[in-house]
Amino acid sequence: MHHIRYFLAVSETLNLTKAAERCNVAQPALTRAIKALENELGGELLRRERALSHLTALGQRMLPMLRECYDTALAAKMVAASIRKGETAPLSVAISHTVPLERFGSMLRELSRALPGLQLTLRRGSANEVAENLRSGTAELVIAGPLDQTWSRLDTVPLFEERLGLVVSTTHKLASRKEVEFKELSFETLLINDGCELVDELRARLEANGIFNTAAHHVGTQEDMLTFLKAGLGVAIMPFGMVGTNGICRIELKQLNLARKVSMYSVAGRQRTIAGATLFNLLRAADWDFDTGTKQ
16 A cells, blocks of 8 residues: 555656655655566556656556555555544344334434444345344344244343234124134135245145135235225234334234244354444343334
8 A cells, every 4th residue: 555655646746756745754665565466466656757757658557547446445444543533333233024113213312322433234035035134244233033043052032922813804794803713714815925934834724724726815024014904905914013004004913822033143253343332232231112012
């Protein structure tokens, strides 16, 4: 980087003496640095002709790229210094598609107040995708339902549980009911979220209660599921915490007796950033009592 800095000074002054003064270095040292850079790039960068010194064709081509390289390096040093001083607090969190972000709004606001330099990256994905984000280091913390992952360094902190039940549109014929039985779903079109962590368990419960080969629509995200529900395209068995009350009715499904545990996951022994440690503590200490779950 010193060699590039010297070259940039020479390109602006076209004078080795003035460039050395600007860089606060002896002229022979600057000359050797320029020569070393030329050897590395395989050609002359500067044609030295006393008062008529000028950049060669190679030097002119290299100038914008080397200037960008140097500016980027300076920016990287500034960011690193900012992080060391605590002025910048980067954090990457991965949340599964089936967990509503609204649950964590107050914690994120508190985190932002505690760390004004917070730079949050939020990633969404399936259970397997967010687990891979955690394993690879792309995400520092993961919030999801049960992960189909077993590895020794996976650290799990349970947050809350959500009961599952039947969810229908407010215009659906079952909307006025407080509870229904499985056999009544035989004549309904089911909406199935293939990205739900409990999708296999749900299929098993349906089959165990005599629901086979019923009509179904398959979606991949919570948003699509809610859109289908509100459009009256079917009914769904899903965590109550995933839905509000606008255009949606939640109904108890007899014999279901199924809940989803939402947990925070991290890698045991991996050093946390300041932001990661703060959010970890906020989530662990939160009061999760609400109508669809209980604090663990």
